[in-house]
Amino acid sequence: AQTVTQSQPEMSVQEAETVTLSCTYDTSENNYYLFWYKQPPSRQMILVIRQEAYKQQNATENRFSVNFQKAAKSFSLKISDSQLGDTAMYFCAFMNEDYGQNFVFGPGTRLSVLP
Amino acid sequence: DAGVIQSPRHEVTEMGQEVTLRCKPISGHDYLFWYRQTMMRGLELLIYFNNNVPIDDSGMPEDRFSAKMPNASFSTLKIQPSEPRDSAVYFCASGPGQGFDTQYFGPGTRLTVL
Numbered sequence: 001a002q003t004v005t006q007s008q009p010e011m012s013v014q015e016a017e018t019v020t021l022s023c024t025y026d027t028s029e030n031n032y033y034l035f036w037y038k039q040p041p042s043r044q045m046i047l048v049i050r051q052e053a054y055k056q057q058n059a060t061e062n063r064f065s066v067n068f069q070k071a072a073k074s075f076s077l078k079i080s081d082s083q084l085g086d087t088a089m090y091f092c093a094f095m096n097e098d099y100g101q102n103f104v105f106g107p108g109t110r111l112s113v114l115p
Numbered sequence: 116d117a118g119v120i121q122s123p124r125h126e127v128t129e130m131g132q133e134v135t136l137r138c139k140p141i142s143g144h145d146y147l148f149w150y151r152q153t154m155m156r157g158l159e160l161l162i163y164f165n166n167n168v169p170i171d172d173s174g175m176p177e178d179r180f181s182a183k184m185p186n187a188s189f190s191t192l193k194i195q196p197s198e199p200r201d202s203a204v205y206f207c208a209s210g211p212g213q214g215f216d217t218q219y220f221g222p223g224t225r226l227t228v229l
Contacts, residue, residue: 091218
């Protein structure tokens with residue numbers, strides 16, 4: 001069975017600095033998707049970034065980028081120029097190629113951006 | 116602990132039928148969350164409970180949806196009547212406290228409404 005691990009329960013970063021959130025996963029599949037979700041105090045889940053395993057190029061979305069290391073089964077999220085609005089819980093998630101058949105979340109990392 | 120348990124894992128029903136999804140949270144967790152996952156809308160928070168009390172149900176899409184938590188070890192999400200657009204994967208998650216802190220997700224229930 002797939003598992004997702006986020007080893008950092010809490011992190012903090014100064015505003016405007018860069019922070020990296022870690023995520024590792026375990027799977028025997030070759031084709032899958034990885035996600036980072038953000039859950040701010042407003043509570044709704046927001047998709048931050050998505051990576052297809054067959055793509056070698058790391059996904060980027062504005063200040064958010066990932067370091068996808070398929071062989072190491074690692075999928076870290078880098079937030080550049082951190083803003084106060086980035087304060088939230090961040091969940092790493094894995095989904096196998098057959099959408100919805102197996103969707104697994106990590107336990108989350110609480111990120112606090114300090115002024 | 117076995118983790119968050121959801122049942123059934125898959126549900127196929129016809130439009131108009133009542134659907135009940137079940138969740139057993141991790142023992143000792145004070146918070147329980149229901150989410151819906153679709154390709155179009157991503158992961159949406161529907162409702163969450165604290166100590167069996169519904170705190171925020173603003174994410175519940177319509178009156179056809181209702182959720183209950185009669186005790187600390189069981190919660191249900193009911194759709195009556197069901198519609199094809201309700202087809203999605205429904206996740207339950209539980210957390211030990213502090214509201215939107217660490218959450219442990221269940222495996223999800225894949226609902227298909229024909």
